[in-house]
Amino acid sequence: MTVEATIQASRAPMPAGLPVRLNDVRVEFPSAAGPLEALRGLTLDIPAGSLTVIIGPNGCGKSTLLRVIAGLLQPTEGSVRIGDGVDAGPRAGDGLVGLAFQQPRLVPWLTILDNVALPLTFKLVSRLPLVAARQGSTPANVGRTLPRSRPANVARILAQEALDRVGLTDAAQLRPSQLSGGMAQRAGLARALITDPPILLLDEPFSALDALTREGFDGELQRLWMDRPRTVMLVTHSVTEAVRMADRIVVMTARPGAVARVIPVDLPRPRPATLAGEPAAAGIDAAVRAALAEVHPAELTPWLDR
Amino acid sequence: MRGLATALLSLVAFLLAWKVLTVVTGTPDYILPPPEVVGERALRAIGSGLLWEHTAVTLSEILLGLAVGAVTAIAVGTALGKSVVVERVLSPYIVAAQSVPILALAPLLDIWFGGGLLARVLICALIVFFPIAIATMVGIRSTDPLLLELFRSLGATPRQRTMRLEIPSALPVIFGGLRVGVTLAVIGAVVAEWAGAGSGLGVLINIANQGLFDTPLMFVALTTLAVIGITLHGVVVSIERRLVVHP
Numbered sequence: 001m002t003v004e005a006t007i008q009a010s011r012a013p014m015p016a017g018l019p020v021r022l023n024d025v026r027v028e029f030p031s032a033a034g035p036l037e038a039l040r041g042l043t044l045d046i047p048a049g050s051l052t053v054i055i056g057p058n059g060c061g062k063s064t065l066l067r068v069i070a071g072l073l074q075p076t077e078g079s080v081r082i083g084d085g086v087d088a089g090p091r092a093g094d095g096l097v098g099l100a101f102q103q104p105r106l107v108p109w110l111t112i113l114d115n116v117a118l119p120l121t122f123k124l125v126s127r128l129p130l131v132a133a134r135q136g137s138t139p140a141n142v143g144r145t146l147p148r149s150r151p152a153n154v155a156r157i158l159a160q161e162a163l164d165r166v167g168l169t170d171a172a173q174l175r176p177s178q179l180s181g182g183m184a185q186r187a188g189l190a191r192a193l194i195t196d197p198p199i200l201l202l203d204e205p206f207s208a209l210d211a212l213t214r215e216g217f218d219g220e221l222q223r224l225w226m227d228r229p230r231t232v233m234l235v236t237h238s239v240t241e242a243v244r245m246a247d248r249i250v251v252m253t254a255r256p257g258a259v260a261r262v263i264p265v266d267l268p269r270p271r272p273a274t275l276a277g278e279p280a281a282a283g284i285d286a287a288v289r290a291a292l293a294e295v296h297p298a299e300l301t302p303w304l305d306r
Numbered sequence: 307m308r309g310l311a312t313a314l315l316s317l318v319a320f321l322l323a324w325k326v327l328t329v330v331t332g333t334p335d336y337i338l339p340p341p342e343v344v345g346e347r348a349l350r351a352i353g354s355g356l357l358w359e360h361t362a363v364t365l366s367e368i369l370l371g372l373a374v375g376a377v378t379a380i381a382v383g384t385a386l387g388k389s390v391v392v393e394r395v396l397s398p399y400i401v402a403a404q405s406v407p408i409l410a411l412a413p414l415l416d417i418w419f420g421g422g423l424l425a426r427v428l429i430c431a432l433i434v435f436f437p438i439a440i441a442t443m444v445g446i447r448s449t450d451p452l453l454l455e456l457f458r459s460l461g462a463t464p465r466q467r468t469m470r471l472e473i474p475s476a477l478p479v480i481f482g483g484l485r486v487g488v489t490l491a492v493i494g495a496v497v498a499e500w501a502g503a504g505s506g507l508g509v510l511i512n513i514a515n516q517g518l519f520d521t522p523l524m525f526v527a528l529t530t531l532a533v534i535g536i537t538l539h540g541v542v543v544s545i546e547r548r549l550v551v552h553p
Contacts, residue, residue: 071459072455092458092461093459093461093462105452107471109474109550119461122457122461122463122466175551
């Protein structure tokens with residue numbers, strides 16, 4: 001396949017994400033003071049193509065939950081299933097999951113373009129047919145596999161497109177140390193999106209940004225998701241952000257983490273940054289805060305007001 | 307340009323101090339020849355082809371020893387850095403090999419490996435090995451765990467992880483080891499020649515010192531070794547500047 005054909009194929013329509021099912025998941029870490037339980041009895045169904053926000057205080061296992069879904073961590077007990085296939089446990093690096101982290105984790109000696117292209121340079125040839133298989137689709141999607149020849153060219157072209165999408169067109173040749181915090185976060189998001197993963201996990205990706213920049217990011221993320229729906233899980237501390245972004249808000253208990261409440265957010269999109277002022281949103285906002293207060297009565301800390 | 311000027315100035319100051327020392331103390335030429343006598347001897351040695359003949363031998367030993375030693379050291383250092391088991395098994399031997407005086411070991415190695423260029427390259431490689439291997443191990447171990455997890459999440463193979471994350475991130479430290487290694491390579495070549503060789507700067511030192519009582523010639527050989535060391539060190543530093551991106 002030629003480079004042009006490959007790129008064309010990569011733009012082919014994709015099914016709207018994959019569902020994720022967690023059943024009675026328990027995760028235990030060894031520690032000096034004995035085993036530490038991060039998650040216990042966590043059961044959660046995440047529909048394909050939904051935007052789910054996970055909210056809860058620090059240390060309640062939100063990041064652990066994402067790492068389990070990404071296959072970076074095996075649950076001590078319970079099961080995780082991705083997609084509708086039979087063998088559907090997550091495996092790190094299987095290409096189903098895109099991850100954006102709180103720290104953008106850019107490789108310091110690579111240019112931004114090469115950082116964003118990085119996921120395309122690992123094992124991709126064997127990876128994408130798997131994505132298609134899990135989605136139960138025909139081998140048409142297999143056409144998205146990069147050719148073994150000249151993969152670097154394809155990767156660079158796709159990376160530049162990904163940078164364009166997140167507004168970093170001119171930053172391609174810069175190094176991570178030359179970027180502002182917000183730009184680095186955009187680059188991290190572009191990298192997570194470049195494989196067009198059916199599932200996108202965002203671990204407080206905007207938490208280090210100031211409130212205004214963050215509102216802008218939320219708007220962009222919403223637009224990206226509406227343009228190309230996929231299963232998104234966003235971890236946050238902010239109730240306002242949760243209400244603006246989510247289809248469903250999952251309130252987690254204190255450690256060991258489990259699902260305390262699932263609150264649906266049935267508001268029209270696109271939702272503006274000023275959404276919080278509207279009565280419908282205010283009601284949901286209050287419900288989330290009430291749920292948090294109920295689960296964490298001793299922890300009515302400032303994060304509730306953010 | 308300014309760096310060059312500074313270096314030249316420092317060289318002139320050094321030669322002056324040397325000259326003054328010989329004049330003030332009145333030391334005879336066969337103990338400490340003044341710089342101009344050494345310079346004159348150097349010109350004669352260059353003119354007769356004697357200096358180049360020996361320098362070529364030593365330089366090839368140094369370069370081959372450095373190449374063999376550095377490549378092995380980076381490979382072994384990577385294995386040491388990645389596996390605690392490998393480190394436990396190998397490190398006593400590596401430390402032992404480094405602790406045993408190379409001067410005592412060299413004659414044996416010379417016999418074992420046939421007394422030719424191979425033996426001398428191996429002796430040189432052995433002395434170069436340690437600092438580079440240890441530096442590589444330390445560098446590999448200090449790879450950012452967040453980036454390691456990122457590579458895992460992106461599906462990098464173990465080989466991709468090593469070649470594209472761990473070794474690049476260890477490069478600044480590896481170059482620290484290489485800088486020590488190049489200077490040790492010079493010593494290694496001379497020691498190897500002392501253990502048994504027909505030519506080379508180490509041999510020239512011995513002949514000048516003990517055979518001919520030609521102390522100026524010995525100083526010529528020593529100066530040549532120093533110049534080789536400085537040049538190689540400079541080459542390593544300039545490669546480092548090109549290769550290592552300082553964020």
